[in-house]
Amino acid sequence: MGTDSDVIALGLVDNEELENPEEVSERLEPYGEDPPISDLLNPDEVSVTMETPPSSRNPFRVMFEVVKKTWNTFTRDTKRAILAIMGLAIVLAIVVIATVSKSASIREPKAESIWDEIRLPTTVVPSHYDVKLKIDMTNERFTGSEDVYIEVTNTTAVLLIHINDVHSDTQGYEMNITQHSVHRLNDKGETVGSIPVKHAFPYTKNSFYVMKSKEEIVPGKYKIYFEWESRLVRGLDGIYISSYKEDGLDKKVLASQMEPLAARKVMPCFDEPSFKATFSMEITAENTYPLVLWNMPEISNTAVDDTWNKFVFQKSVKMSTYLLAFVVADFKCTEPIIESTKGVKVRTCGRKGPVDAGADLYSAKITAKIIDEYETFYGTDFPLPKIDSVAVPDFSAGAMENWGLILYRETALLWDPKKDTYNNKARVNTVVAHELAHQWFGNLVTMKWWNDLWLNEGFASYVEWIGTVKSEPQWNYLDFQTFSDKSRAFAIDSYMSSRPASVDVSKPDDITAQFDSISYSKGSALLVQAKMFMDGTESTTENFENAIRSYVKQYEYGNAEQTDLYEQLDKIYGAKKDTSETRVNIIEVMNTWTLQMNFPVLEVRRYDDNHIAISQRRFLISGSDVSGDKESPYGYQWYVPIEYMTRSRYRVRVAETS
Ligand code: BES
Ligand code: ZN
Numbered sequence: 001m002g003t004d005s006d007v008i009a010l011g012l013v014d015n016e017e018l019e020n021p022e023e024v025s026e027r028l029e030p031y032g033e034d035p036p037i038s039d040l041l042n043p044d045e046v047s048v049t050m051e052t053p054p055s056s057r058n059p060f061r062v063m064f065e066v067v068k069k070t071w072n073t074f075t076r077d078t079k080r081a082i083l084a085i086m087g088l089a090i091v092l093a094i095v096v097i098a099t100v101s102k103s104a105s106i107r108e109p110k111a112e113s114i115w116d117e118i119r120l121p122t123t124v125v126p127s128h129y130d131v132k133l134k135i136d137m138t139n140e141r142f143t144g145s146e147d148v149y150i151e152v153t154n155t156t157a158v159l160l161i162h163i164n165d166v167h168s169d170t171q172g173y174e175m176n177i178t179q180h181s182v183h184r185l186n187d188k189g190e191t192v193g194s195i196p197v198k199h200a201f202p203y204t205k206n207s208f209y210v211m212k213s214k215e216e217i218v219p220g221k222y223k224i225y226f227e228w229e230s231r232l233v234r235g236l237d238g239i240y241i242s243s244y245k246e247d248g249l250d251k252k253v254l255a256s257q258m259e260p261l262a263a264r265k266v267m268p269c270f271d272e273p274s275f276k277a278t279f280s281m282e283i284t285a286e287n288t289y290p291l292v293l294w295n296m297p298e299i300s301n302t303a304v305d306d307t308w309n310k311f312v313f314q315k316s317v318k319m320s321t322y323l324l325a326f327v328v329a330d331f332k333c334t335e336p337i338i339e340s341t342k343g344v345k346v347r348t349c350g351r352k353g354p355v356d357a358g359a360d361l362y363s364a365k366i367t368a369k370i371i372d373e374y375e376t377f378y379g380t381d382f383p384l385p386k387i388d389s390v391a392v393p394d395f396s397a398g399a400m401e402n403w404g405l406i407l408y409r410e411t412a413l414l415w416d417p418k419k420d421t422y423n424n425k426a427r428v429n430t431v432v433a434h435e436l437a438h439q440w441f442g443n444l445v446t447m448k449w450w451n452d453l454w455l456n457e458g459f460a461s462y463v464e465w466i467g468t469v470k471s472e473p474q475w476n477y478l479d480f481q482t483f484s485d486k487s488r489a490f491a492i493d494s495y496m497s498s499r500p501a502s503v504d505v506s507k508p509d510d511i512t513a514q515f516d517s518i519s520y521s522k523g524s525a526l527l528v529q530a531k532m533f534m535d536g537t538e539s540t541t542e543n544f545e546n547a548i549r550s551y552v553k554q555y556e557y558g559n560a561e562q563t564d565l566y567e568q569l570d571k572i573y574g575a576k577k578d579t580s581e582t583r584v585n586i587i588e589v590m591n592t593w594t595l596q597m598n599f600p601v602l603e604v605r606r607y608d609d610n611h612i613a614i615s616q617r618r619f620l621i622s623g624s625d626v627s628g629d630k631e632s633p634y635g636y637q638w639y640v641p642i643e644y645m646t647r648s649r650y651r652v653r654v655a656e657t658s
Contacts, residue, residue, distance in 0.1 A: 115160055115203045115210050118506045119272065123154035126270045126277040134284040135328050137252050140232040140241060144267055148224045149189070155218050162264035162271035163202060163209040164230070164238065175265065177202070177209060179227035184220065191223065207264055226268050238265030239326050242394035244351060254328035255392040255407055257400055260450060260511050263321035271321045274448045274559040279316040284308050285328045291349065293327040295319070295404040297386050316403075317383055318557045320446050325402030327390050332356065334364040340371040344382050350391035350414055359414035363389055363428055370436045370467040377466055378440040379549035380556065387439075389413055389432070399431045401438035401460070426475070433467025434460050445555040450511045452562050454501040454594070457515065458523015461485065482528060489522035493598055494621040496629060501526065501594040502562055526593050533586065533641055534573045547572040566590050589639040596632035600640060616640060
């Protein structure tokens with residue numbers, strides 16, 4: 001490196017940029033006692049052989065010798081008597097075994113214990129839901145009916161589906177299934193018979209409705225029909241009533257929040273992100289609530305009688321249950337509707353006062369603009385005909401990315417130029433950019449399971465800057481975001497109580513606990529780092545973005561896990577590299593950052609004019625590891641991208657542990 005070394009910074013790597021790799025030697029050495037990764041990966045260097053003691057070489061032979069010796073000591077009569085008794089015992093044993101196994105086959109088949117598993121079996125898969133809801137805002141109740149079209153791939157006598165399971169006055173949820181039936185379908189989807197259900201019950205512990213059939217359900221297509229009724233609660237998830245004052249009067253609005261596990265509070269459904277299906281929806285509501293919205297545009301709106309209106313909606317694309325959304329309100333929306341370049345109909349809806357004051361316009365305009373930008377970024381057009389954005393007076397999150405019907409807290413969507421601050425405007429912009437990013441990454445391509453939530457939220461937090469920078473180029477938002485994500489991530493991730501970005505989760509509480517700064521901010525910072533690996537600098541994005549586009553194309557309307565994304569990144573990164581060159585594998589690099597918690601602090605030492613050594617150590621705010629610490633599969637070592645600059649040249653290189 002010579003005496004011209006000026007800057008050494010954390011950043012990216014690109015071996016191609018190294019004109020003279022021998023000139024500089026960087027090594028990432030572990031501090032202290034920690035073994036290097038290579039040792040950890042080969043723990044079996046010592047081979048152990050054990051001799052079997054002669055006495056235990058053949059226990060059956062030894063037993064046989066003993067029995068033979070004893071038998072030879074018996075008289076002929078004794079031998080006959082023993083043989084007769086043994087014969088009788090064998091006959092008796094056969095009778096007993098036959099009886100027991102017969103009664104076992106009469107008992108419930110073993111498979112029934114599947115409702116003790118927290119996850120649904122993957123051998124019953126939904127393809128379509130035909131749902132009708134009647135929302136009674138006055139009495140704060142709703143009723144529903146649905147046909148769920150399923151495909152059974154393994155013979156079973158039990159069907160499981162998620163339902164809301166809380167029957168408590170304090171919580172107020174009271175979904176009560178009043179009808180259920182199972183029907184066999186032919187290839188055309190027509191009903192050709194029914195399957196008698198012997199016993200059905202809610203299994204509260206795992207939020208299941210269990211249906212045991214009288215006969216085996218063999219592989220094929222079926223339809224389950226349900227009717228239910230439930231209270232409409234004033235909570236903040238499922239479908240719920242929120243209230244506000246207008247001209248001195250109390251008003252109600254129905255809103256929804258399904259992510260992560262509340263769709264089951266609205267309808268029986270396969271409430272896991274990988275059970276994607278299409279939905280058809282019909283909503284009947286009182287005509288005092290003229291605005292009734294769902295994920296897809298309305299086809300028709302007809303008066304049933306003097307009180308009730310029936311809204312029928314277009315069939316949805318294949319989607320996960322956590323993205324369903326509902327609004328029943330007396331709100332106003334942006335008029336005329338704004339269109340994106342390719343014709344997506346966009347409007348913002350909210351209380352009449354703010355909309356009359358024009359507070360809907362800013363979010364509606366940037367929504368249309370950001371859709372255009374994301375269509376280019378993701379290389380895929382927005383697949384739905386509309387996006388309604390609704391400001392809800394009581395909303396638990398800042399906003400929720402429901403497909404085609406995004407719900408926001410009022411302050412995250414409405415911006416009145418006469419009253420509100422520029423800080424409010426920036427908030428509206430970033431939240432809109434974030435939720436729109438999910439319309440592709442999250443909604444079109446969805447994580448297989450909640451353990452990859454960091455990817456969903458981290459990615460939207462990363463893509464958010466693209467939307468913001470394109471819609472408000474003068475804001476210098478990129479500089480701000482890079483800084484704010486990293487500092488937020490470092491703050492929480494320097495404690496031993498932190499967690500790896502990707503963790504196994506199954507219990508509902510573990511799932512909700514994942515919506516934290518590790519998923520959002522560390523996740524986003526890690527994607528920036530991956531982009532720098534692939535593209536060389538923070539401002540170039542070509543390889544990374546190509547990989548994202550092919551990932552979206554490959555998994556659209558489906559589900560993927562983090563390694564599926566890494567594989568796409570690695571494929572493109574590898575193709576751009578000289579194949580003779582040894583290169584790090586992006587999957588391995590990313591795993592060291594997502595499968596272990598915390599992060600490294602680096603120390604750079606100069607040996608002489610031409611050499612520096614860089615070592616890494618896990619950073620903890622407490623200063624040192626404490627006994628009882630969680631083990632890491634990578635021994636708390638990371639692949640660290642190094643970016644450096646000398647007086648004469650700028651270099652980037654991935655330093656590997658050695
Ligand atoms: N998907 C989340 C909303 C969410 C959060 C659902 C927690 C369930 C539990 C949404 O995309 C989101 O991340 N919203 C953020 C705003 C964003 C700009 C960071 C929020 O609600 O704060
Ligand atoms: Zn999000």
